[in-house]
Amino acid sequence: xxxxxxxxxxxxxxxxxxxxxxxxxxxxxxxxxxxxxxxxxxxxxxxxxxxxxxxxxxxxxxxxxxxxxxxxxxxxxxxxxxxxxxxxxxxxxxxxxxxxxxxxxxxxxxxxxxxxxxxxxxxxxxxxxxxxxxxxxxxxxxxxxxxxxxxxxxxxxxxxxxxxxxxxxxxxxxxxxx
Amino acid sequence: xxxxxxxxxxxxxxxxxxxxxxxxxxxxxxxxxxxxxxxxxxxxxxxxxxxxxxxxxxxxxxxxxxxxxxxxxxxxxxxxxxxxxxxxxxxxxxxxxxxxxxxxxxxxxxxxxxxxxxxxxxxxxxxxxx
Amino acid sequence: xxxxxxxxxxxxxxxxxxxxxxxxxxxxxxxxxxxxxxxxxxxxxxxxxxxxxxxxxxxxxxxxxxxxxxxxxxxxxxxxxxxxxxxxxxxxxxxxxxxxxxxxxxxxxxxxxxxxxxxxxxxxxxxxxxxxxxxxxxxxxxxxxxxxxxxxxxxxxxxxxxxxxxxxxxxxxxxxxxxxxxxxxxxxxxxxxxxxxxxxxxxxxxxxxxxxxxxxxxxxxxxxxxxxxxxxxxxxxxxxxxxxxxxxxxxxxxxxxxxxxxxxxxxxxxxxxxxxxxxxxxxxxxxxxxxxxxxxxxxxxxxxxxxxxxxxxxxxxxxxxxxxxxxxxxxxxxxxxxxxxxxxxxxxxxxxxxxxxxxxxxxxxxxxxxxxxxxxxxxxxxxxxxxxxxxxxxxxxxxxxxxxxxxxxxxxxxxxxxxxxxxxxxxxxxxxxxxxxxxxxxxxxxxxxxxxxxxxxxxxxxxxxxxxxxxxxxxxxxxxxxxxxxxxxxxxxxxxxxxxxxxxxxxxxx
Numbered sequence: 001x002x003x004x005x006x007x008x009x010x011x012x013x014x015x016x017x018x019x020x021x022x023x024x025x026x027x028x029x030x031x032x033x034x035x036x037x038x039x040x041x042x043x044x045x046x047x048x049x050x051x052x053x054x055x056x057x058x059x060x061x062x063x064x065x066x067x068x069x070x071x072x073x074x075x076x077x078x079x080x081x082x083x084x085x086x087x088x089x090x091x092x093x094x095x096x097x098x099x100x101x102x103x104x105x106x107x108x109x110x111x112x113x114x115x116x117x118x119x120x121x122x123x124x125x126x127x128x129x130x131x132x133x134x135x136x137x138x139x140x141x142x143x144x145x146x147x148x149x150x151x152x153x154x155x156x157x158x159x160x161x162x163x164x165x166x167x168x169x170x171x172x173x174x175x176x177x178x
Numbered sequence: 179x180x181x182x183x184x185x186x187x188x189x190x191x192x193x194x195x196x197x198x199x200x201x202x203x204x205x206x207x208x209x210x211x212x213x214x215x216x217x218x219x220x221x222x223x224x225x226x227x228x229x230x231x232x233x234x235x236x237x238x239x240x241x242x243x244x245x246x247x248x249x250x251x252x253x254x255x256x257x258x259x260x261x262x263x264x265x266x267x268x269x270x271x272x273x274x275x276x277x278x279x280x281x282x283x284x285x286x287x288x289x290x291x292x293x294x295x296x297x298x299x300x301x302x303x304x305x306x307x308x
Numbered sequence: 309x310x311x312x313x314x315x316x317x318x319x320x321x322x323x324x325x326x327x328x329x330x331x332x333x334x335x336x337x338x339x340x341x342x343x344x345x346x347x348x349x350x351x352x353x354x355x356x357x358x359x360x361x362x363x364x365x366x367x368x369x370x371x372x373x374x375x376x377x378x379x380x381x382x383x384x385x386x387x388x389x390x391x392x393x394x395x396x397x398x399x400x401x402x403x404x405x406x407x408x409x410x411x412x413x414x415x416x417x418x419x420x421x422x423x424x425x426x427x428x429x430x431x432x433x434x435x436x437x438x439x440x441x442x443x444x445x446x447x448x449x450x451x452x453x454x455x456x457x458x459x460x461x462x463x464x465x466x467x468x469x470x471x472x473x474x475x476x477x478x479x480x481x482x483x484x485x486x487x488x489x490x491x492x493x494x495x496x497x498x499x500x501x502x503x504x505x506x507x508x509x510x511x512x513x514x515x516x517x518x519x520x521x522x523x524x525x526x527x528x529x530x531x532x533x534x535x536x537x538x539x540x541x542x543x544x545x546x547x548x549x550x551x552x553x554x555x556x557x558x559x560x561x562x563x564x565x566x567x568x569x570x571x572x573x574x575x576x577x578x579x580x581x582x583x584x585x586x587x588x589x590x591x592x593x594x595x596x597x598x599x600x601x602x603x604x605x606x607x608x609x610x611x612x613x614x615x616x617x618x619x620x621x622x623x624x625x626x627x628x629x630x631x632x633x634x635x636x637x638x639x640x641x642x643x644x645x646x647x648x649x650x651x652x653x654x655x656x657x658x659x660x661x662x663x664x665x666x667x668x669x670x671x672x673x674x675x676x677x678x679x680x681x682x683x684x685x686x687x688x689x690x691x692x693x694x695x696x697x698x699x700x701x702x703x704x705x706x707x708x709x710x711x712x713x714x715x716x717x718x719x720x721x722x723x724x725x726x727x728x729x730x731x732x733x734x735x736x737x738x739x740x741x742x743x744x745x746x747x748x749x750x751x752x753x754x755x756x757x758x759x760x761x762x763x764x765x766x767x768x769x770x771x772x773x774x775x776x777x778x779x780x781x782x783x784x785x786x787x788x789x790x791x792x793x794x795x796x797x798x799x800x801x802x803x804x805x806x807x808x809x810x811x812x813x814x815x816x817x818x
Contacts, residue, residue, distance in 0.1 A: 100783070133423065139312050143312075158281060168250075168256070291328075
């Protein structure tokens with residue numbers, strides 16, 4: 001009891017020490033409530049909405065980052081593809097160039113071979129022509145010699161009887177109607 | 179040369195030939211003398227044409243025969259017979275020697291030449307080699 | 309050696325021993341390659357006359373008391389009083405394929421030192437031209453390989469197309485290029501193995517030309533590998549006028565052999581003005597009456613009977629053809645001269661070459677306004693007809709507008725477009741000598757022009773671009789070209805291929 005009484009006393013003493021003035025306290029409470037309401041109404045709400053916006057922005061940017069990442073991947077993929085294509089085209093060009101070069105070399109070889117053949121053929125031809133020319137010249141020469149000798153010999157060595165025989169045979173054979 | 183001149187020349191030729199169609203010397207001289215006297219216009223041209231024609235006429239009546247040697251000359255008679263059988267026209271034969279022929283004959287009657295001689299055969303041979 | 313004795317033995321065995329009968333005459337006068345002969349009473353007109361030393365002559369004037377003969381060959385050994393004899397033969401020349409690759413003179417004797425001519429057939433030099441019945445209208449192309457000609461004045465097989473112009477305007481070049489192109493086409497066709505392929509054999513007749521020029525022509529033909537399809541008949545300026553007079557007829561007889569044996573041939577007479585001059589000389593010496601410019605009265609007939617012998621024969625007559633490209637040289641661009649008007653009226657059109665254009669660097673210097681081909685587009689393949697149909701009109705318009713626009717500062721859009729197109733076509737048509745183009749490449753170039761591929765290229769670069777496109781089409785664009793070559797048409801898929809090749813080329817061209 002004594003304890004209880006002492007506690008009561010203590011409280012009493014505290015109230016007394018700190019000077020709790022009930023009407024004052026109530027007024028202060030009312031003031032507080034008013035201030036709290038005002039703050040709630042004009043400051044806190046705005047701060048909250050700003051915070052909300054910030055939160056949204058953050059989540060948005062996070063989402064964007066994801067998309068960018070995907071896009072980046074895609075771009076990389078495309079780049080790779082393009083590079084591959086280019087290398088294929090380059091390889092193709094090289095192959096075709098090689099083929100063309102090969103064809104060109106072949107053609108040139110063929111050309112050279114042809115030229116050589118033509119050259120040989122021409123040389124052979126001209127040799128043959130030369131041979132023919134010499135042969136025909138020889139033939140003409142020999143035949144004209146034969147004719148010349150024959151005429152010389154005949155004009156000198158033919159007897160009168162032989163001449164007469166030739167002439168009379170020729171005259172007999174003469175056909176005026178031809 | 180007009181048609182008139184031509185007819186005149188033809189007439190003159192007729193006057194210059196005897197009955198067998200042979201040109202006779204006296205007749206030609208007569209024609210020439212009368213041409214000189216007549217003094218026809220374009221006298222020179224007529225004379226030229228007349229002489230050309232007379233020459234042709236004489237050539238058409240004579241046959242020149244060449245042989246390779248003297249010994250063949252008797253063959254002319256054989257030729258004369260042949261030509262008589264060939265044509266009714268009478269020809270005058272002139273024979274001569276052409277040693278180039280060696281042996282054989284060469285007969286020229288107007289522009290036509292008949293020939294068969296060793297020379298022609300040899301030249302034909304040399305032609306065939308070319 | 310034994311072959312020679314064998315030959316002599318054989319000849320002696322075969323020797324005829326018959327008497328001969330000949331008609332003879334004697335030379336009375338002899339001057340300037342013409343002999344007057346007394347006698348020869350049985351001579352025929354145009355008969356060959358045998359003079360001493362194996363000189364030949366032709367009886368051209370049969371008069372009352374003498375015969376006028378032109379002499380072929382060396383007359384220095386002849387003298388008055390020499391005996392001449394008839395041969396009973398008209399002047400004839402060897403013909404046939406044995407003459408290909410050869411150079412011969414006016415009577416077919418070889419001049420190239422390659423031995424005797426391998427030919428057993430002879431044709432008379434003077435022949436009657438084919439009549440109306442065996443002829444057929446010209447409908448097959450003969451490509452010259454020159455864009456300006458093939459597109460604007462197309463030539464057909466069997467046509468007679470005159471090449472006319474002043475001296476050194478490229479007349480012979482056009483003819484030689486045409487021959488080279490024929491050889492190119494022949495080789496391509498023979499390699500292709502198409503059984504219906506018809507090669508064109510060529511004859512080049514050089515009349516009154518300098519020997520150096522003839523030698524250069526032969527060299528050009530040899531270098532381009534065309535000689536194996538060509539016969540050259542040469543009667544150079546140093547030759548006597550009788551040979552110059554005969555050479556075209558001799559060449560024509562050689563061409564007729566191909567025509568009558570169902571083949572195609574091309575003959576170039578280079579040139580007929582000198583031929584007329586040679587004939588004038590002969591006629592004056594033969595004392596024939598002379599007419600205008602001292603030419604004899606039959607100078608028209610001289611050329612008409614020659615050119616009429618070129619023809620296209622129908623199927624019943626063997627389907628052969630002989631195309632003629634006569635050349636005439638004008639003085640100061642005057643086409644109204646005697647010989648030019650004659651030959652213009654005989655031929656089926658002309659290619660007129662202008663000195664001004666030539667000097668401006670437009671080569672071949674084909675004048676658009678004065679050049680025509682009376683055969684026209686009948687002698688073009690379908691594909692080419694499609695792309696080249698309007699080009700002559702466009703160029704003519706360009707020339708007209710270019711003359712006008714010199715005085716105008718601002719032009720409307722259509723005029724400007726016409727001018728631009730015209731200037732580019734002019735550039736496109738520039739072509740170097742001995743560089744003929746195949747018809748398929750020409751088609752591709754014309755197609756590119758018609759489809760505005762050259763519009764973005766500056767006018768000065770068009771020729772270079774055309775060269776580059778030509779190279780491209782001959783290498784990478786082969787496929788499209790082959791399609792055109794095979795079908796001769798320009799179908800949608802061909803055009804598609806053509807477009808893609810030309811687009812590819814355009815990307816690489818800078």
